Amino acid sequence: MAEHHTDKEVKELGAILLNVGALLMVSGASTARIRNTITRIATSFGYNADMLISQRTLMLSLYDEDNNYFFNSLKRTSPHGVNFTVLSGISKMSWQVLEEKWTVKQINEEVERLVALPHYSRWIVLVLVGLAGASFCRVAGGTTIDMLVVFIATFSGLFIRQETLKKGFNPYMCIYFASFTASFIAGPLVRLGTGHMQEHAFATSVLFLIPGVPLINSFSDMIEGNSQNGLIRGLNGFIISFAIALGMLTSMLL
Amino acid sequence: MDWLPLLEKGIWFGLAAIGFGVLFNVPKRTLLPIYVMAAIGGLSKVFLMHFEINVILATFVGATAIGFLSIWFAHVRHAPPPVFAIPAVIPMVPGIFAYRMMLGLMHLSGKIDPTTFDHILSETVNNGLKVMFILMALAGGVGVPLLITRKESAKDIKIKRIGFPRG
Structure with a gap:
């Protein structure tokens, strides 16, 4: 069942999940919140996510229900700067992903939009x-x-x-x-x-x-x-x- | 009884929280709730201290009030509870105690005069412990709602049921 198309989708999903996790970490989320959010998004695509979360690096493994290995990667986080707009935006998005069955492309667009939101002057x-x-x-x-x-x-x-x-x-x-x-x-x-x-x-x-x-x-x-x-x-x-x-x-x- | 100066403090608690909210770049729709929560939390602390209740316990009660309000506002304004709770509790951070502790530590590490050493030491330890316990009371109080409702996300908490647990 691991077709070429699925393979590509998993890679994209893994990359965006790591991106979301790193964003949450630098914006000031607690470890449990990062884990819950990533698990929530991964679940809506039908994957199990295991991760190692630290201040500077995130490690993520994605498996499907039969425990077939699909994706495994590391990501370094950028310098920390508290940003609660990103935090609340991602939290809201993770529920929308689950309830409205978003695609990876939609998540990518939403994350890009959130990061580009203006700060207070x-x-x-x-x-x-x-x-x-x-x-x-x-x-x-x-x-x-x-x-x-x-x-x-x-x-x-x-x-x-x-x-x-x-x-x-x-x-x-x-x-x-x-x-x-x-x-x-x-x-x-x-x-x-x-x-x-x-x-x-x-x-x-x-x-x-x-x-x-x-x-x-x-x-x-x-x-x-x-x-x-x-x-x-x-x-x-x-x-x-x-x-x-x-x-x-x-x-x-x- | 002089209530007005106490009530006035609510204004300043709220303003201090707004400053931190802006510093943390909170969404605009959360600014008003943060102001209200900080004022309520701060006022409950000030009122309790007015009735000679220990500063640590008073802070814990204030922070717990903020914790519960943050769950409610999280549902109303659609943002995670910490976004409201963290800026709102910061005005209760014990700045003066921390400053006195630091000053005491400086005295202790400088020239030591045996007659005053004990006095300074006891004051410094007292201030330092207050700082530590007040900070723990702040963080613990905010966490109380999620701990007693035993939920992983505030979204799972049904507002109606908070405070009326039936056996």
Whole structure:
């Protein structure tokens, strides 16, 4: 039954499944979600999928119901960048594939469309994240002046992070630069403004860098039994926190 | 009793979550739910702490509320629950405690004055443990709905049945 046509289809299906898995991994999905999504799509085509999922590489084997081997391949993931639009788009697509019996070509087109969807414009992101920083400061008990300072600090910090990422620095270094910039602005500005050092502004100015997605995914991976990925994600979050702390330390010493 | 400053915090919890939502590039249709969820979760934490309940437990309750709301909004707005839940819990991250812990660690690794060492050590450990447990409460609280309904996907959860398990 392994005709030439089927063979080609399986290869295409395997390639798109690996592509979908890699996209989910870099967009910030937990390991169980990646496994469920790939299994769901493979099932709708009548295949069993077995996979090995790690942060940097995905490995996939496709079998049919008689356990005839069909496809086996590896794919390396691109650098991580959280993108929940892709995450929700792929999740929605995987159900459509199952319920509406999509073809491989349709999946390919949908994935291409999802990847090409526009991000929020840079200035909107900068302003809203700045406001988020100011809100953090307010929640922690800061005054209006503190909030203003944190807005400026967060805005500049995120700007520096985007610029250094564009220049191709190591991602942890980018976080260090951003943390240094934000805390360097927040510290002295508050000191000059009100005559005393306010910990609220200084501490909340770097909160836009906190590794929320790695830490929460780390926890969900751990309790779902994907301990290895959980540990790696946790370690990643820990290094990010360390880079933030180093940045603050540098600006405190100056 | 001064309720207004407490309620006002809801606005800021929501705004902080929106900032992170945009940073994570969430779909536009999920922004309003994220705001509402972060405000509700944050306010429940603040209210509980107002009644002298431990910050860790209060955070857990807030995160659990966000977890349940994320399932509901996932059905209404057609996006996976983490897309709502992760930006919404981030405003509850214990930034000030983490900062104090870091400051304490710096003091401890610097010049050690035996008279103040114990004091700084106990404060640093206290802050550090709070950070750790609050982070676990956040992640655990968000996971509660899927754990107690024992489903692999939020799509399998029937909304009506949540909270009314019949034997």
